[in-house]
Amino acid sequence: MTSLLPRLGGLAAATAGMLLLAGPAAAQQSGQPAAPAPSMQPQPTTVPGRPDIPNAEVNQQLRGVPSPPAAAPADKLPTAQLTVPKGFKVEVYVSGVANARSLRFGDKGTLFVSNRNLDKVWAVTDRNGKREAKVIASGLDRPNGLAFHNGTLYIAEGTQISKLEKIEDNLDNPPKPVVIYKDFLNHQSHGWKFMALGPDNKLYVNVGSPCNICEPPKTNGQIRRLNLDGTGAEPYAIGVRNSVGFDWHPVTKELYFTDNGRDWLSEDLPEDELNRVTKMGQHFGFPYCHQGDFTDREMGWGRSCDEFVKPVAKLGPHSAALGMRFYTGSMFPAKYKNGIFIARHGSWNRTKKIGGDVIFVTLNRDGTVKSWEPFMTGFLQNNNYIGRPVDVQVMKDGSLLVSDDYTGAVYRVSYGNARVAGR
Amino acid sequence: MRAPRRTRVLILAAALGCLAPGASAAPAEERLTPCLACHGERGQSVTPDVPSLGAQPAFYLLTQLIMFRERIRPIEPMTQMLRGASDEELRGMADFIARLPAPPPLAGSVDPGAAERVRLLIQQHRCNFCHKPDFSGEENAPRLAGQREDYLLKALRGYKDNTRRAYEPQMADVATALSDADCADLAAFLARAK
Numbered sequence: 149m150t151s152l153l154p155r156l157g158g159l160a161a162a163t164a165g166m167l168l169l170a171g172p173a174a175a176q177q178s179g180q181p182a183a184p185a186p187s188m189q190p191q192p193t194t195v196p197g198r199p200d201i202p203n204a205e206v207n208q209q210l211r212g213v214p215s216p217p218a219a220a221p222a223d224k225l226p227t228a229q230l231t232v233p234k235g236f237k238v239e240v241y242v243s244g245v246a247n248a249r250s251l252r253f254g255d256k257g258t259l260f261v262s263n264r265n266l267d268k269v270w271a272v273t274d275r276n277g278k279r280e281a282k283v284i285a286s287g288l289d290r291p292n293g294l295a296f297h298n299g300t301l302y303i304a305e306g307t308q309i310s311k312l313e314k315i316e317d318n319l320d321n322p323p324k325p326v327v328i329y330k331d332f333l334n335h336q337s338h339g340w341k342f343m344a345l346g347p348d349n350k351l352y353v354n355v356g357s358p359c360n361i362c363e364p365p366k367t368n369g370q371i372r373r374l375n376l377d378g379t380g381a382e383p384y385a386i387g388v389r390n391s392v393g394f395d396w397h398p399v400t401k402e403l404y405f406t407d408n409g410r411d412w413l414s415e416d417l418p419e420d421e422l423n424r425v426t427k428m429g430q431h432f433g434f435p436y437c438h439q440g441d442f443t444d445r446e447m448g449w450g451r452s453c454d455e456f457v458k459p460v461a462k463l464g465p466h467s468a469a470l471g472m473r474f475y476t477g478s479m480f481p482a483k484y485k486n487g488i489f490i491a492r493h494g495s496w497n498r499t500k501k502i503g504g505d506v507i508f509v510t511l512n513r514d515g516t517v518k519s520w521e522p523f524m525t526g527f528l529q530n531n532n533y534i535g536r537p538v539d540v541q542v543m544k545d546g547s548l549l550v551s552d553d554y555t556g557a558v559y560r561v562s563y564g565n566a567r568v569a570g571r
Numbered sequence: 572m573r574a575p576r577r578t579r580v581l582i583l584a585a586a587l588g589c590l591a592p593g594a595s596a597a598p599a600e601e602r603l604t605p606c607l608a609c610h611g612e613r614g615q616s617v618t619p620d621v622p623s624l625g626a627q628p629a630f631y632l633l634t635q636l637i638m639f640r641e642r643i644r645p646i647e648p649m650t651q652m653l654r655g656a657s658d659e660e661l662r663g664m665a666d667f668i669a670r671l672p673a674p675p676p677l678a679g680s681v682d683p684g685a686a687e688r689v690r691l692l693i694q695q696h697r698c699n700f701c702h703k704p705d706f707s708g709e710e711n712a713p714r715l716a717g718q719r720e721d722y723l724l725k726a727l728r729g730y731k732d733n734t735r736r737a738y739e740p741q742m743a744d745v746a747t748a749l750s751d752a753d754c755a756d757l758a759a760f761l762a763r764a765k
Binding site for chain 2: 207208209210211212214216217218219265266267286287334335336337338339359
């Protein structure tokens with residue numbers, strides 16, 4: 149049965165499947181004892197339109213890795229198992245922020261932290277030498293994206309962008325979010341939205357493809373930008389499957405973004421991408437071409453990867469490359485200047501998980517990628533997660549913050565004899 | 572004539588009080604008495620549209636309890652009953668409920684035509700990948716085997732029309748691709764799955 153069925157076309161396969169799993173009625177007609185009830189275990193056969201099934205026994209173990217809904221207690225954080233290069237140090241910046249996702253600083257030093265599975269946005273402050281985290285917005289729908297400009301915090305939810313004005317002066321009595329934009333389709337798959345403020349003072353927001361692999365609607369599969377008042381929305385980069393992190397080169401002001409590759413193709417392909425936008429409107433391949441060099445087996449017929457912009461780096465298959473920032477500080481050694489830190493959340497659609505780390509990308513003078521290397525590792529231990537990094541953010545003093553939605557904590561990585569972050 | 576179920580739950584909740592927010596460390600069993608009045612003391616619910624909770628994964632129970640407490644899943648009686656409970660208290664409740672016995676499946680099995688339709692649906696949507704081959708569930712994927720048929724149908728329809736909020740996005744994608752007849756087939760099969 150195993151060898152025969154995969155070669156059959158859809159209807160034939162289903163029919164063959166039924167005959168092989170003959171029910172009691174058929175058996176009784178032939179005078180033989182009733183056959184056992186059809187097995188409910190998936191059979192290694194093809195399903196019409198889904199050549200990615202047969203279900204091997206191994207891939208049936210693959211499933212999404214949910215982040216725990218409650219934050220880990222401060223004494224149960226895995227800080228001791230997180231490693232960084234010589235001369236660097238890791239400590240907990242703040243904990244107890246369940247489902248900690250995007251990081252963004254206000255002008256007065258407040259750290260804002262978002263949620264994806266949960267409904268809140270938090271503000272972390274140092275007041276009277278004490279660091280505390282408090283909720284400043286709740287009841288939101290997947291409020292993953294954060295941007296800050298001129299005293300106003302902008303929040304990107306699943307289907308709308310809203311603002312909290314003068315928020316840092318009103319942390320104890322925050323205003324209700326005011327919606328400025330809501331022209332988004334409502335979808336669950338890739339519906340959460342990373343957001344950032346561009347050097348042009350426009351809001352850039354990811355509008356994910358509402359599927360694993362499909363032709364997305366024209367409104368999706370893009371990074372869109374709009375004015376701070378919600379007007380003038382336009383696609384900036386298209387052919388983007390789902391980006392959960394982007395930032396601008398400090399000198400050239402070009403947008404670089406990570407993109408998560410499709411699932412259920414293979415263990416090793418495609419890799420997640422780092423892309424660079426040199427001109428508005430460029431197409432980065434999805435769903436036709438993956439990682440710049442092969443066409444998709446379902447969507448790629450009649451297409452060529454030459455039609456699309458290739459990534460500047462491949463970041464590993466199913467590594468879940470998410471938040472990224474250019475390093476603009478002065479604390480770290482010179483080699484880190486104007487390079488990129490990227491959080492890799494870690495695999496779910498791969499038997500041997502990779503990622504669960506923060507990597508550092510070195511650029512060439514011309515903006516292409518020279519190399520990349522692990523920087524902060526240890527979130528993945530023996531193929532299991534003890535944490536999952538989501539976003540990175542450079543502090544004013546040049547240290548690096550890393551959010552972890554698995555433990556609900558934010559870590560701080562510092563270099564040299566810098567003053568301890570304290571509690 | 573009985574008051575609508577929602578009203579009855581609210582009256583019950585009011586009579587028994589909220590689950591002692593924070594003040595005492597009453598054992599989980601005590602605190603769950605009002606809950607199990609609807610959900611069933613031995614893991615099986617006999618209340619229409621109210622799910623059996625026995626042998627649900629503790630991770631799943633905790634996510635749902637937190638979502639009810641925070642009103643992310645907006646079922647008001649549930650939010651009221653959980654108001655003020657700490658994360659630790661909810662963990663204790665989840666662990667206790669997970670140890671209740673699994674609800675016994677309905678007797679009998681679906682007809683061979685339905686069985687084959689369900690087999691193909693499971694294969695296509697990879698239900699067994701998250702919910703396990705025996706549908707006992709794991710982590711964020713609930714036990715489906717032996718769940719109330721009416722509740723399974725209600726849940727699938729809720730994911731399909733976006734009235735039911737999930738912790739993760741997968742079920743909305745799956746349900747979008749299902750017809751109502753598919754949902755009915757799946758509910759009938761899973762309620763009888765051993």
